[in-house]
Amino acid sequence: xxxxxxxxxxxxxxxxxxxxxxxxxxxxxxxxxxxxxxxxxxxxxxxxxxxxxxxxxxxxxxxxxxxxxxxxxxxxxxxxxxxxxxx
Numbered sequence: 001x002x003x004x005x006x007x008x009x010x011x012x013x014x015x016x017x018x019x020x021x022x023x024x025x026x027x028x029x030x031x032x033x034x035x036x037x038x039x040x041x042x043x044x045x046x047x048x049x050x051x052x053x054x055x056x057x058x059x060x061x062x063x064x065x066x067x068x069x070x071x072x073x074x075x076x077x078x079x080x081x082x083x084x085x086x087x
Contacts, residue, residue, distance in 0.1 A: 043063065
């Protein structure tokens with residue numbers, strides 16, 4: 001996964017807990033609940049939704065504050081700009 005630029009700071013630079021989550025583990029079978037999109041937006045999985053297939057889909061929401069230390073890590077405006085206007 002790695003870290004991405006966040007207005008001069010990298011996701012995971014706010015605290016050790018977030019850094020560990022962003023770096024990911026060695027378990028290839030585990031689906032991370034906090035991810036960085038291809039556009040550089042940090043998301044957290046907040047639920048599951050039923051799809052037409054056999055497996056449920058994951059519902060993600062942008063994270064604006066670190067869930068571990070409370071640091072503001074991205075703004076709604078930054079998320080909208082990176083995701084093409086979607087918030």
